[in-house]
Amino acid sequence: MLISQFLILGAILFCIGVYGVIARKNAVLVLMSIELILNSVNINLLAFALRNGSADGHTFALYIIAVAAAEVGVGLAMVLLIYRNRRSIGLDELSEMRG
């Protein structure tokens, strides 16, 4: 196995996630795209952990999984609050902070 095949897979998933963040208006779908991005980072970390024979990459991958779980929890709570106040979770309608 080449190392670059895993890195290219990570890059493809990252770019699909970036496209999702740009293109989607629904807040839940934007959170899903962020999950895609975090998973591509994990694939990269584990590929380098295998290449270097060290456990650092595994540790950081576990930390990233924990941070992603916390992020989804807070993000969905915020989406729920926005929906309760505005009856919509379209991100382009949230323009109150515009100066």
Added chain:
Amino acid sequence: MIAVELFTAQNIGFAVISLLMIVAALRVVTTSNVVHAALWLVVVLSGAAAQYVLLAAEFVAVTQVLVYIGAVMVLFLFGTMLTRARIGTERDLNNSYRLLGIPVAGLLFAAMAIAIVSSFGDEELPGEPRLIGVPEISDQIFGPYLLPFWALSFVLLAAIIGAIVLARKD
């Protein structure tokens, strides 16, 4: 020599799983049904767990299945259920400037691919890798990476309290 080693079992497994992951990821960002997007995301996350096994990281793969597919997906489905009146195809999920995303993602991928290929080219992963077990990972977490671990526990605590405060009706 490369051609001889191209069709090993690991490479075929990698190709099949990564094709499945890429198709599923494209469906996540293009489908017009939020529940379908969540289910395609399950396919991507399972494929990522399989890739972790291929990369000799069993513990991370098991954690991925438990945390992501078990817990995060339930959260997503709850979020979909609680914020939408009906389950089904829905228009108006995309921004009006979504076509802008294609060149952005394409340029980003081109830059990353050039960097990866020029840096690592055809470097092989070690054929007989040093296997990393759970004791070594825990030695790392509770040894040199203890401070990030503490920070992470505060992040989780803050996230739990924050989610309760944000989502409860008062």
